[in-house]
Amino acid sequence: xxxxxxxxxxxxxxxxxxxxxxxxxxxxxxxxxxxxxxxALGKETIVINSTGCIEIVSSLFPDTSWEVPWMHTLFExxxxxxxxxxxxxxVMQRKGKYADGKVNVVAxxxxxxTLDIGMQALSGAMERGHDFVYVCYDNEAYMNTGxxxxxxxxxGAMTTTSPPGKKSIGQQTWKKDxxxxxxAHNIPYxxxxxxxxxxxxxxxxxxxxxxxxxxxxxxxxxxxxxxRSAGEISVKLARLAVETGAFPLYEVENGKYNLTMDFxxxxxITDYMKPQGRxxxxxxxxxxxxxxxxxxxxxxxxxxxxx
Amino acid sequence: MVKITxxxxxxxxxxxxxxxxxxxxxGIEIPTLCxxxxxxxxxxxxxxxxxxxxxxxxxxxxxxxxxxxxxMEVKTDSDVAKEARINAVQTLxxxxxxxxxxxxxxxxxxxxxxxxxxxxTEKCIQCTLCVRICEDIVGVSAIAMVKTENGRKVAANPxxxxxxxxxxxxxxxxxxxxNIEMIDADGIxxxxxxxxxxxxxxxxxxxxxxxxxxxxxxxxxxxxxxVDVAVCRSCSA
Numbered sequence: 408x409x410x411x412x413x414x415x416x417x418x419x420x421x422x423x424x425x426x427x428x429x430x431x432x433x434x435x436x437x438x439x440x441x442x443x444x445x446x447a448l449g450k451e452t453i454v455i456n457s458t459g460c461i462e463i464v465s466s467l468f469p470d471t472s473w474e475v476p477w478m479h480t481l482f483e484x485x486x487x488x489x490x491x492x493x494x495x496x497x498v499m500q501r502k503g504k505y506a507d508g509k510v511n512v513v514a515x516x517x518x519x520x521t522l523d524i525g526m527q528a529l530s531g532a533m534e535r536g537h538d539f540v541y542v543c544y545d546n547e548a549y550m551n552t553g554x555x556x557x558x559x560x561x562x563g564a565m566t567t568t569s570p571p572g573k574k575s576i577g578q579q580t581w582k583k584d585x586x587x588x589x590x591a592h593n594i595p596y597x598x599x600x601x602x603x604x605x606x607x608x609x610x611x612x613x614x615x616x617x618x619x620x621x622x623x624x625x626x627x628x629x630x631x632x633x634x635r636s637a638g639e640i641s642v643k644l645a646r647l648a649v650e651t652g653a654f655p656l657y658e659v660e661n662g663k664y665n666l667t668m669d670f671x672x673x674x675x676i677t678d679y680m681k682p683q684g685r686x687x688x689x690x691x692x693x694x695x696x697x698x699x700x701x702x703x704x705x706x707x708x709x710x711x712x713x714x
Numbered sequence: 715m716v717k718i719t720x721x722x723x724x725x726x727x728x729x730x731x732x733x734x735x736x737x738x739x740x741g742i743e744i745p746t747l748c749x750x751x752x753x754x755x756x757x758x759x760x761x762x763x764x765x766x767x768x769x770x771x772x773x774x775x776x777x778x779x780x781x782x783x784x785x786m787e788v789k790t791d792s793d794v795a796k797e798a799r800i801n802a803v804q805t806l807x808x809x810x811x812x813x814x815x816x817x818x819x820x821x822x823x824x825x826x827x828x829x830x831x832x833x834x835t836e837k838c839i840q841c842t843l844c845v846r847i848c849e850d851i852v853g854v855s856a857i858a859m860v861k862t863e864n865g866r867k868v869a870a871n872p873x874x875x876x877x878x879x880x881x882x883x884x885x886x887x888x889x890x891x892x893n894i895e896m897i898d899a900d901g902i903x904x905x906x907x908x909x910x911x912x913x914x915x916x917x918x919x920x921x922x923x924x925x926x927x928x929x930x931x932x933x934x935x936x937x938x939x940x941v942d943v944a945v946c947r948s949c950s951a
Contacts, residue, residue, distance in 0.1 A: 413937055414752075414851045416884040421751055422738075450743075646948050650922065674920060674948070 419605060420446055429472040430464040434638020436629030436645055437461060437544045439602045441515070444542055444626070447612035448511050450475065453492055457485040457516035457525060460551040461544065483524040486532040486541055489514035493537045511616045512539040518559035519549040521625075522585050533592040533621045540615045540622045543585065545654075546630040554633040558583035561653070562700070563693055564685045566633070571688040581700065589623035590659050596622040597659040598667075602629075603646035604656065607667060611658065627654045635684025647679040652698075652705040657712070664711035673702060716784040721791065727782035734762055734777040742790055744777055745799070745819060747806070747890045748841035753850055755779050758841045759890075760802030761819060765794040774798035799823045806839045809865065813837045815891045837893035840866050844885035844894060854878045854932065857885065857908065868893070870908040881905060881912035881926035898923070917946035 424445035431438040441461055445452075452475045456462045462479050465472040480488045493512045499505035514532075516525055521543040529541060548566045549555040556566040560578045563571075571577040589597045596618040600608040608626065615622035627648055629641040636644060648654040651674045656667035676698040680686040689697075716727050720737060727736045732755065737744050748759035757776035764777045767787040774794055782788075789795055803820045810816050811830040816839060820828045842859060845868065849855045856879035858871040868885075870877050881903050886894040895906040903912040903926050912926035924930070930941040 413933065413939070414884070416882045417887040418752060643948060650920075650948055670922060672921065678948070 417606060419443075419609070422446065424448070424450065424452075424474045425465070426472045426474060428470065430467060431460070432630075432632045432638070434629075434631040434641045435460075436602055436627070436631075436641040437517075437546055438464070439642070440544055440600075440608070440626045440628050441465075443602060443605050443608050444513075444515075444612050445475070447609035448475075448513060448616055451509065452476075452511040452513055454478070455480055455485045455489045455492060455512070455514045457514075457520035458482040458551070459517035459520055459544075460546070461515065461517070463551055482520050484528045485514040485516050485520065486525060486528040489539045489541070490532045490535065490537045493539050512537075513616070514539060514541045516541075516543060517550070518543060518545040518547060519557045522558045522583050526588075529623075530588075530592065533589060533594050533623070536594075536620050538619055538621070540612075540618075540624065542612075543623070543625045544628045545625050546628040546633060547582075548630070548633050550630050550633045559585070561697075563689050563697055565635075565688060566685070576693060577685075577688065586623065586625055586657075586659065590662065592621070593662070594621040594623060595619070595661050598623075599625045599627070599654065599656050601627040601645045601649050601654060601656060603642050603649065604668075607656065614658075633685070635687075636682050640682055644679065644682065647674065650674040651676045651679040652701040653679050655705050655708055657708055664708060664714070666708050666712040669705075669709065673705065676701060716782055716786075718782050718784070718786040718788060720788040730781050732778055733764060733766070733775075733780050733782055733788055736782055737764075737777065737788075737790060744790055745822065746778065747815075747819065747839065748843050749778055750843055750847065750888050752888075753843070753846045756842065756846065758843075759806060759839060761799055761806070761823065763795060763798035763802055765789040765792045765798070796824060800825055809839050810834075810836050810891060810893075813839070813891045836864070837891040838867055839891055839893075841890065843888045843890065844868055847884050847888050848879075852880070852882060852884055853936065854880055856880070868907060870910075877908065877910060879905065879908065879910045880929040880932045881910060882929045882932075915944065917944065917949055919945045919949040922946050922948075 425442045454475055454477045456479050489512050496505055496510055545559050547560050548557055554566050556569040556578055559582055560566055562581045563577045565571050565577045569578040586597050586599055596615050598611045600611050615624055627645055629644045631638040631641055649656055658665045718727050725740055734744055745761045747761050749755060755778035757779040760776055762777045763774045765772055766775050800823055803823050806816045807820055811832040811834055817828040845857055845859060848857050855871055857868055859866045860869040883896050886896040897904050901914050903914055912928055914923045915927040915930055917924055924944055924946055930944060933939055934941045
């Protein structure tokens with residue numbers, strides 16, 4: 408074993424379940440999240456993937472990055488197909504036609520596939536109580552098709568379908584609170600995660616996979632292409648989002664909220680927004696308004712956590 | 715290079731390569747508990763036992779430390795292997811009867827009944843990963859296995875006059891059963907197992923917590939890196 412010059416107290420497992428050679432953009436935060444999720448899930452996994460960035464870049468014929476069984480579904484129905492996979496495995500195991508043992512059934516989709524077009528299928532799957540994990544990679548727009556807005560696009564952000572100008576601040580609505588919608592379905596596990604906190608992310612994925620019943624994870628995924636930020640600071644942005652309150656990390660287990668990490672003082676939101684071109688047009692008063700709302704949302708999470 | 719057979723498959727192994735690493739390369743799963751990528755294997759937990767047949771003789775060995783030799787036949791799932799693993803995990807159950815991790819491993823290995831009448835809350839399975847990491851990687855040898863009336867326990871190394879622990883948490887993160895209790899609260903990190911209390915240094919710019927001050931001092935003293943201007947990664951350029 409090599410002796411480290413300067414050690415780190417904690418190391419991630421080295422075994423990869425997602426091969427290099429995919430076509431993601433340089434600095435893709437979503438791809439880092441996918442790699443970490445795959446490490447946490449391990450070999451006994453079936454991935455059901457909605458159309459989107461990850462699906463496209465990981466499966467250009469004739470190559471694939473996936474080292475576990477993988478299905479590509481339509482944009483809107485990975486949750487429905489995952490329900491089918493989960494039910495089929497149950498039946499086949501009962502009939503002795505499928506090996507015994509737990510298989511992680513994991514649906515994956517972007518924020519467009521989850522919060523917008525896929526919400527119906529997801530709602531149905533959660534309501535029926537299937538034993539599966541739904542992972543939403545949130546890069547806050549429809550990035551694969553050229554940066555169009557989704558309901559996960561934050562207030563004031565520029566996209567091609569929420570362009571800022573004299574009459575528009577950019578995105579005119581506040582980010583849809585999808586974790587809250589998942590909690591409202593009374594599912595046993597809901598959590599948010601960020602690739603800047605990789606161990607926390609992997610623990611949450613493991614927890615979600617071990618939970619009996621539906622589990623929903625929303626993972627913050629910086630997109631340098633869509634956000635107009637430098638590729639090399641994607642992880643830094645993923646950290647700043649948490650430290651400023653733009654994307655708080657928390658878990659909800661059987662309805663009980665738990666803020667994963669809190670800070671004595673939230674960082675100023677400008678630290679997070681300045682490196683991103685999609686916020687370039689915002690005025691000082693816009694930023695003050697946004698920061699106030701984000702702080703209120705964090706406070707709400709603090710209150711829910713202490714109850 | 716040597717040729718061995720593993721579960722009926724003939725494969726190549728490097729000289730001195732352990733059976734466990736060959737198995738992993740071949741996609742054959744062998745359970746482990748005391749294995750950690752950063753330190754040399756020691757074969758203390760023994761749940762990685764496999765059957766090896768050589769020169770007509772069969773025996774069970776710990777695959778994490780047993781090296782491949784020409785013509786060896788390895789069976790990772792035979793009755794001999796399974797029995798050896800069950801014996802190993804039952805020893806661990808005796809040490810930590812109520813540990814969820816050990817119970818799950820026992821169930822996975824085929825032990826039918828993991829219930830116990832013991833009220834012990836002991837989690838240490840005496841795999842010595844923590845001690846090895848502190849000695850080999852961190853380099854402060856702050857902890858050691860110490861004999862007590864209830865068996866060996868990890869505690870502050872009696873060879874040190876004062877506690878040399880720097881509160882880095884490497885032991886806590888490596889422990890397979892979560893035996894080392896490390897809690898950060900109100901700017902103080904507490905490691906309950908040897909009553910270590912460490913003040914956590916703050917980032918000079920934003921005030922977020924960084925790492926225990928003694929850990930930063932250790933880094934400065936050992937590697938010559940200037941930690942007096944320590945800022946967190948979000949504040950750095």
